[in-house]
Amino acid sequence: MRVQVIGAGIAGLTAAFELARRNVEVELVERREGPGLGCSYYAGGMIAPWCEREAAEPIVTELGVEALDFWTKTLPVAQTNGSLVVAPPRDKPDVVSFARRTSEFEECDGARIGEIEPDLANRFPYGLFFAREAHLEPREATQALARELAGMANARMHFGRESLGDEAGFDWTIDCRGFAAKAQLPGLRGVKGEMLVLRTKDVSLSRPVRMLHPRRPVYIVPRSDPHEYMVGASMVENEEPGRITARAMMELLGSAYTVHPAFAEAEIVEIGGDVRPTYPDNLPRITKRGRTIAINGLYRHGFLLSPALASRAADIVTKDAHFPELMQ
Amino acid sequence: MDAIARADDALEVYGAKLGSRLLVGTSMYESPAILADAVRASGAEVVTVSLRREAGGARAGGAFWDLIKGLGLRVLPNTAGCKTVKEAVTTAQMAREIFDTPWIKLEVIGEDDTLQPDVFGLVEAARILSNDGFQVFPYTTEDLIVAEKLLGAGCEVLMPWGAPIGSGRGLNNVFGLKALRAHFPDTPLVVDAGIGAPSHAAQALELGYDSVLLNTAIAKAGDAVAMAHAFKLAVRAGREAFLATPMEPRDMAAPSTPVFGRAFS
Numbered sequence: 375m376r377v378q379v380i381g382a383g384i385a386g387l388t389a390a391f392e393l394a395r396r397n398v399e400v401e402l403v404e405r406r407e408g409p410g411l412g413c414s415y416y417a418g419g420m421i422a423p424w425c426e427r428e429a430a431e432p433i434v435t436e437l438g439v440e441a442l443d444f445w446t447k448t449l450p451v452a453q454t455n456g457s458l459v460v461a462p463p464r465d466k467p468d469v470v471s472f473a474r475r476t477s478e479f480e481e482c483d484g485a486r487i488g489e490i491e492p493d494l495a496n497r498f499p500y501g502l503f504f505a506r507e508a509h510l511e512p513r514e515a516t517q518a519l520a521r522e523l524a525g526m527a528n529a530r531m532h533f534g535r536e537s538l539g540d541e542a543g544f545d546w547t548i549d550c551r552g553f554a555a556k557a558q559l560p561g562l563r564g565v566k567g568e569m570l571v572l573r574t575k576d577v578s579l580s581r582p583v584r585m586l587h588p589r590r591p592v593y594i595v596p597r598s599d600p601h602e603y604m605v606g607a608s609m610v611e612n613e614e615p616g617r618i619t620a621r622a623m624m625e626l627l628g629s630a631y632t633v634h635p636a637f638a639e640a641e642i643v644e645i646g647g648d649v650r651p652t653y654p655d656n657l658p659r660i661t662k663r664g665r666t667i668a669i670n671g672l673y674r675h676g677f678l679l680s681p682a683l684a685s686r687a688a689d690i691v692t693k694d695a696h697f698p699e700l701m702q
Numbered sequence: 703m704d705a706i707a708r709a710d711d712a713l714e715v716y717g718a719k720l721g722s723r724l725l726v727g728t729s730m731y732e733s734p735a736i737l738a739d740a741v742r743a744s745g746a747e748v749v750t751v752s753l754r755r756e757a758g759g760a761r762a763g764g765a766f767w768d769l770i771k772g773l774g775l776r777v778l779p780n781t782a783g784c785k786t787v788k789e790a791v792t793t794a795q796m797a798r799e800i801f802d803t804p805w806i807k808l809e810v811i812g813e814d815d816t817l818q819p820d821v822f823g824l825v826e827a828a829r830i831l832s833n834d835g836f837q838v839f840p841y842t843t844e845d846l847i848v849a850e851k852l853l854g855a856g857c858e859v860l861m862p863w864g865a866p867i868g869s870g871r872g873l874n875n876v877f878g879l880k881a882l883r884a885h886f887p888d889t890p891l892v893v894d895a896g897i898g899a900p901s902h903a904a905q906a907l908e909l910g911y912d913s914v915l916l917n918t919a920i921a922k923a924g925d926a927v928a929m930a931h932a933f934k935l936a937v938r939a940g941r942e943a944f945l946a947t948p949m950e951p952r953d954m955a956a957p958s959t960p961v962f963g964r965a966f967s
Contacts, residue, residue: 429732431732611766654734655736656734
């Protein structure tokens with residue numbers, strides 16, 4: 375069997391990897407010059423299936439739990455240090471709501487938060503610790519997938535090309551183009567996200583920290599460089615990539631400063647942003663039309679959902695499986 | 703008045719007749735799909751939508767605005783997030799083009815932390831927009847003098863807060879809201895902001911307020927669709943109670959039979 379996968383973002387890379395592991399002949403095609411350069415490039419990399427339940431439906435948690443195994447065992451690039459949710463004193467109602475909507479956490483007071491993240495000791499009176507969650511560096515993860523594929527005899531990657539121009543030669547096409555597939559996938563829209571990367575030696579965090587706030591929640595994810603932190607991410611109903619607003623930066627920086635004042639002296643290493651491909655229910659979808667399968671709508675959950683979606687797409691191709699919860 | 707007559711009890715603002723006295727916002731929902739279900743469950747005929755931030759550099763919020771238009775309801779665009787008169791006026795003009803409506807929910811926010819309205823800027827922006835043909839719904843406080851000036855600036859409806867935006871504290875100053883109602887018996891009054899629970903909405907309607915506008919209380923509920931329906935019922939209950947003229951509270955129990963041995967108790 376020969377399968378063409380279009381798009382080497384996180385959805386396409388995991389799909390190609392999953393198929394190649396099942397001994398399918400895979401050709402991965404990407405219009406950019408390398409893997410993971412679309413919106414995957416700006417991801418936070420939190421593998422946080424329980425935290426995400428705060429603003430997502432149960433299926434995100436169900437699919438997301440599979441990602442923990444994938445990123446720690448199948449392709450071990452994630453660290454399982456858990457994730458921490460904190461809030462300033464006056465936003466305690468937000469912690470209460472967060473706890474009501476999520477599970478698998480330990481409630482923490484200021485001292486316990488300090489045991490988990492010493493630099494945050496007594497900065498926040500309340501928090502939740504999700505010990506089983508993990509995080510990864512998205513750019514390393516996409517590179518690692520590309521390396522795996524490069525080492526497999528039945529997989530080939532083609533960068534800088536829209537397609538191979540040989541549709542008939544494939545048994546299946548897996549369309550993982552993300553937002554670029556908007557014209558073919560009714561209802562798909564873009565939700566803009568903006569992020570920045572800070573570098574400082576004055577703060578040390580070992581796991582993602584989410585600070586709740588009624589208007590501008592923020593998360594800070596440690597990068598593999600021990601002094602770098604990704605701060606994200608805005609969520610705007612807007613489809614313009616690459617235009618970073620001053621307001622988004624002020625809010626992200628203000629929130630980072632609230633998490634720890636030492637971030638004020640950090641170096642701004644990078645600012646960036648893109649649009650997340652999203653369906654109206656903010657849930658992922660696998661669309662099968664003839665011999666083409668589209669995996670799309672991963673929204674803000676690319677690294678969390680792609681392993682489960684890739685495995686289901688491979689089941690459709692190899693076993694004619696059907697997943698009604700994803701394929702309506 | 704019987705129940706059937708009450709079904710015709712429409713709210714009239716700027717010449718439009720609205721069957722539902724619940725106006726709802728469209729932000730902070732888990733997804734646009736849940737937003738659509740919740741709006742349907744609420745029975746609202748008017749939805750507010752913000753533009754300031756979503757517009758970006760090239761009015762790139764089109765996909766979300768199309769979803770809002772797809773609800774098939776009357777859209778009340780708002781100037782949420784605007785802090786100056788100029789910003790609010792520009793946003794209103796853009797809203798008129800995008801949604802093809804003269805309606806604008808005018809917010810001029812004094813500062814980000816409390817989100818209190820800047821009533822000075824509000825009156826100025828209301829005058830500019832009214833003169834430009836807009837039908838302005840001003841988000842204001844319960845201050846009587848500001849209310850007077852807003853009416854003088856051309857507003858035909860007032861939207862005082864119940865409590866600070868997003869606080870969910872209900873009607874903070876019932877005395878002030880009653881005074882506003884008493885001073886402007888013929889102006890449509892909408893409690894906007896601060897509603898947290900259906901009981902708050904019912905209370906506003908019981909006080910004689912014509913309508914309530916809310917967002918967070920539905921969008922951030924555990925089950926937004928069920929909460930939207932609860933608000934629909936509460937608004938209806940409050941309105942019917944107002945029309946039925948609630949009893950006057952009194953300080954003492956009112957025994958239905960005389961208590962012997964006490965004079966006239």
